[in-house]
Structure formats: C-alpha cells, structure tokens
Amino acid sequence: MINGKHMDWECIQIMGPGGLMVLAKSIRYNDGRDADPAYDGKGKISGRIRKGYTAEAELEVPRAEGDDLMGALGSGFMGKAEFSIIVAGGDDGSATSFSDTLSECVITGRELSASQDNEVVWKLTVKPKEILTNGVKPVV
Secondary structure (H helix, E strand, C coil): CECCECCCHHHEEEEECCEECCCCCEEEEEEEEEEEEEECCCCCEEEEEEEEEEEEEEEEEEHHHHHHHHHHHCCCCECCCCEEEEEEECCCCCCCCEEEEEEEEEEEEEEEECCCCCCCEEEEEEECCEEEECCECCCC
C-alpha cells in the first residue's frame, strides 16, 4: 500500500513477446511443488519426498491482441514456441514495486469467448518453465 492506496489492475503492466500488452483483460498464474511424506518401517513420517515443480498461467486478451501474439509466435505456436511474460507493477507512477517473470512459456490451450454486449476475447492457457518473483527462483 502506498499513500493509503492498494495496488489495483491499473498499476499492472504485462509485457509479452511483442511488447506491452495494453489491452490485456486479466492474468492469473500459480506454481507449486508437492512434498509427499516418506514413512519409516513403523508407519511414522520420517521425512519428505520432493516432487517436480509445476507452473501455469491463464491470460485473457481481446481477440485482436491474441491473434497478434499467436501470429508473432508463428505456425506451431501451441506447445512449441517459447516466450516470456513479465508482470510488473507500481503505484501512481512510482518506481516498480514488483516484477514477476513467467519464463519460457508455451501456449497449451486456448478458448474463444464471445457473448452479446461483451468483447470477443481469447483465454490462453500458458505453461511457464518457472515463475520468478522479483528475480527470485522458486526452486534451484
């Protein structure tokens, strides 16, 4: 919070392979790494077994902006072409207070949404290799 104001959508900029995605409607991303229990011979937890790291994102953009993104990636864009997305924000023109990098993303799914009185949008499912929070790697 800066000067009593919380960050909101207007504070966020999304950079894709073609530059600033001015018309992006929303972005959601998450990552995780499971750790299952390891048991001793008596059925008690003796430690943890680390599993693989996973990350995913969903980006919603107007049809024209989504078409531009897929066109820039070229034929075979789904599951093949890699690009990064940077989500950064700061409040009221101040210095950037956060910057998340979704690195080496591939588009793995898409959904077109159109309805009366609403803009036609692409909802793109994206799988990043990793999500860095202010440059910090989640796993090493």
